[in-house]
Amino acid sequence: MTAPIGVPQNTRSRRTREALLQAARSLIEEDGFDVMTLSAVADRAGVSRRALYLHFASRSELLTTLYRHLGEAEDLATSLAKVWAQKDAVGALDEWARHIARSHPRILTISRVIERARNTDEDAAELWHLTMRNWLTSCRRLANWLDKENRLADPWTPSAAADMLWALMSWDVTERLIVDRRWSRKTLGSHYAAMLHATFVRDSSPHQ
Template sequence: MAPSIGVPQNARSRRTREALLEAARTLIEEDGFDVMTLDAVARRAGVSPRALYLHFPSRSELLTALYRRLGESEDLSVSLAKVWNREDAVSALEEWAHHIARSHPRILAISRAIERARSTDEDAAALWQLTMRNWLTSCRRLADWLDAEHQLAAPWTPKTAADMLWTLMSWDVTERLTVDRRWSRKAYGTHLAAMLKATFVPAGPAAT
């Protein structure tokens, strides 16, 4: 996916850009990924197609910018930083669970729409693959940290632990617990943290 153009310095241009990104997000969340054409985004934002193309020459660039905006507007990087700022791997694992509970419900609708469209839309597929790579990188970092501190229970290896952590981030899990079963984010984080600790951390004293 091509990198998006920079954020414009002109206040009016910034407002137009934000309106376009908000329109794209709303279209995806309300009507699905297939309807999010550049023309539809322009109409929803109330701007001309020419104005849209000045900011986003392609649908791919618009989606890349929207992906980055989600991280900024929902403070995903701030939430994730709380994981890496922990002093030890076990508390980082627990904070990881709370990070998922804080962040995933807020971006569930748009993420589900992109997931459904990835088999038929190349831009959606590229965005999905980027997200999955980022997830797996973070999961491996956490698993390596546990292993380095001798806090990774048998039979897990850093690779298998990372794979399982990545799988447990599934949008299915988030949707079923927070939407279908109506768990609060606090309950989601608390129970996920307990499960992760019981699964990946040795029950007895740490190995030396």
């Protein structure tokens, strides 16, 4: 099995790359987006700037790689795969709520920093828009699946349902419930699923 494109196969190089990505993440989470310069990352990782440039030619490249690495480190793809493995759209919607509850708290801090920096930092804006596009793609898939199985409740259209599902993924929701109100991830997942079901799912009883 070959290593993914862009991932060094030399053990020492892989360790250096990992150290740089961890340094970038910790700098953003602790001090904000503005301080995350290539020099600061190199210093935090304990490597030379020359070594950094062997892995990342620019700040933008480093941040894009960090975005992908964040998903890998927190195993977000495995969590999301459980959504699409469901046998029907309603099951997928319920699992979607649990996926949000599992994954969003893990990346809340860095995501909030990127969100706040997007209006003043081009790299942050690019990462933010990429995240939003990915969210909306998944929400459209869910809404279209519900509609295809005739389980999308009135008055929702697939487009409107996708937009609302996307809006409900707001980091504000996660932060207020998990951080401010101290909900557990399990509680968030079950209550979020109940809300989505009550809002978007058509009753499948015979009289419908």
